[in-house]
Amino acid sequence: MDLVFLLYVLFFCSFLFTVWKWFDLKRDLDCYILDYQCYKPSDDRMVDTELCGKIIKRNKTLGLSEYKFLLKAIVSSGIGEETYAPRIMFSGHEENPTLSDGIVEMEEFFHDSVGKLLSRLGVSPQEIDVLVVNVSMLASVPSLAARIMNHFKLRDDVKVFNLTGMGCSASLISVDVVRNILKSYKNVYALVVTSESLSPNWYAGNDRSMILANCLFRSGGCAMMLTNKRALKNKAMFKLKCLVRTHHGARDESYNCCIQTEDDQGRPGFHLGKNLPKSATRAFVDNLREISPKILPVRELLRFMVVSLIKKLRGNPGKAAAGGPMKAAVNFRTGIEHFCIHTGGKAVIDGIGYSLDLTEYDLEPARMTLHRFGNTSASSLWYVLAYMEAKKRLKKGHRVLMISFGAGFKCNSAVWEVMRDLNAEGNVWKDFIANYPPESIANPFMEKYGWIQHEDPATFKMPD
Incomplete structure (x- = not known):
C-alpha cells in the first residue's frame, strides 16, 4: 500500500513539474x-x-x-x-x-x-x-x-x-x-x-x-x-501579441510591380508599376484574413459569419472594383485601439483607411508622419508609433495594429499590447509635437x- 501511495505521489509531483515547466517555457x-x-x-x-x-x-x-x-x-x-x-x-x-x-x-x-x-x-x-x-x-x-x-x-x-x-x-x-x-x-x-x-x-x-x-x-x-x-x-x-507575414512573390504580377531595375538608358532606379495598387490590395486582404481571428473578439467574428452568410444567400458578395480598395466586413476597432500604418504615400493611407473604415483620428499619426518625415521605408512604422506616444494616446492595455507593405510583394502586420502608460521620453517628435496636426498640410510646390x-x-x- 505504501509503495502504491509513493508511486501516486511521484506521478503527481512529475505532473506538477511538467505543468510548471510548460508555463515557465511559455513565459x-x-x-x-x-x-x-x-x-x-x-x-x-x-x-x-x-x-x-x-x-x-x-x-x-x-x-x-x-x-x-x-x-x-x-x-x-x-x-x-x-x-x-x-x-x-x-x-x-x-x-x-x-x-x-x-x-x-x-x-x-x-x-x-x-x-x-x-x-x-x-x-x-x-x-x-x-x-x-x-x-x-x-x-x-x-x-x-x-x-x-x-x-x-x-x-x-x-x-x-x-x-x-x-x-x-x-x-x-x-x-x-x-x-x-x-x-x-x-x-x-x-x-x-x-x-x-x-x-x-x-x-x-x-x-x-x-x-x-x-x-x-x-x-x-x-x-x-x-x-x-x-x-x-x-x-x-510593448508586448508582441501576434505577427503575420504575407508574401506573394510567386505571382509574377506581384513580383514585378515594385522592383529595382534599370531604364532603357541603363540608369538604375526603383520601378513602381501601375498594377501596384492591385497587388497591394490582394496581399492586404490575404493578410487581414489570417490575422483577424487572432485579434478580434468572438462576438465580432460571429457577427461577420452571419453577415457573410446573409450576403451569400442574397447573392451580394460585396467585391471591390478591380484594383480598388475593399472594405473589410469586420470592425477592427472591436479588437484594436490604434492603427499604425506604413507611410507609403497618401494613396496608401487613404486606401487602408477606406478598407478598415477608419476615422481621421485613426489616420492622423500616419498622415502627420508622412508630412513631417516622408516615406522612410521600413522605419516609417516607428515614426507613426512615436507620434501616438508623443500625443499621449498610448495607455496600458491598448492594442496597436501595425500594417506595412514591401517589394516582393509583401504585406506584414503585427499587434502590440501597450504595457504601461507612455510619456514620450526621448521621443523624436517631442520638440515639435505641439504644432501637430497643423491647420494645413498643403505642399507649397504648386505656388512656386x-x-x-x-x-x-x-x-x-x-x-x-
Whole structure:
C-alpha cells in the first residue's frame, strides 16, 4: 500500500513539474520592446520646396511632360517641407554616388540612434545577444551589421543577421526573426536596426514609373531593443501579441510591380508599376484574413459569419472594383485601439483607411508622419508609433495594429499590447509635437512651380 501511495505521489509531483515547466517555457516565449529610438537628421539636411526644385532642375533629361508629372506627384504626395535627404543631395553629386556615400549615410544614423538607445536604457553593448539589421538597398562587405559590431564593440558570440532586399516591410520581418530566436534562448537582449540608404539609389532619368520614388522616399531610421527577460516585463513599452507575414512573390504580377531595375538608358532606379495598387490590395486582404481571428473578439467574428452568410444567400458578395480598395466586413476597432500604418504615400493611407473604415483620428499619426518625415521605408512604422506616444494616446492595455507593405510583394502586420502608460521620453517628435496636426498640410510646390502647367511644350525651358 505504501509503495502504491509513493508511486501516486511521484506521478503527481512529475505532473506538477511538467505543468510548471510548460508555463515557465511559455513565459519565456514573450517578446517585449523595451525602448526604441527614431532618427532625426540634422537640420542642414532638411528638404524644403526651393531645394526640391533645384534638385529637379539638375536632371537635364526631363521634358515638360515629366515636369508636369513631378509637379502633380509632389503636390498630392502629402509630404511637407521639413523632411530629410542624404548629404549627397546637397552637394549636387547624386548622379555619381560612391559606396562611401551610402555607408556614411548609414553610419550617421547608426551612431546617433543606437548610441542614444543604449544610453537611455543603461545597456552595455557587451550585453547584446542578438543583432538584426535591415537596409534593403545597400549591401557592403563587411556588412552593415559588422560595422555596428565594430563601432560598438559587441561580443564575439552575438548572433548577427543582416537583411537586404526586403523593402518597406522589413522591420516587422526583423521583429519576426527576433521572435523566433527568443523561443530558443532565455534572458536575451536583441537589437533591431532598420533604415534605408538613399544615397546610391537616386534615379537620374525620365521614366515616370521610376521618378516617383524620388518624390516619396526620405532619410530616416529606427533602433529598438527587444527582450524576453521576465524581470524587465514591467519596464517594457510593448508586448508582441501576434505577427503575420504575407508574401506573394510567386505571382509574377506581384513580383514585378515594385522592383529595382534599370531604364532603357541603363540608369538604375526603383520601378513602381501601375498594377501596384492591385497587388497591394490582394496581399492586404490575404493578410487581414489570417490575422483577424487572432485579434478580434468572438462576438465580432460571429457577427461577420452571419453577415457573410446573409450576403451569400442574397447573392451580394460585396467585391471591390478591380484594383480598388475593399472594405473589410469586420470592425477592427472591436479588437484594436490604434492603427499604425506604413507611410507609403497618401494613396496608401487613404486606401487602408477606406478598407478598415477608419476615422481621421485613426489616420492622423500616419498622415502627420508622412508630412513631417516622408516615406522612410521600413522605419516609417516607428515614426507613426512615436507620434501616438508623443500625443499621449498610448495607455496600458491598448492594442496597436501595425500594417506595412514591401517589394516582393509583401504585406506584414503585427499587434502590440501597450504595457504601461507612455510619456514620450526621448521621443523624436517631442520638440515639435505641439504644432501637430497643423491647420494645413498643403505642399507649397504648386505656388512656386505651378506656372509649368501652362507652358507651351514647343517653347518650354526650365530656368536655371
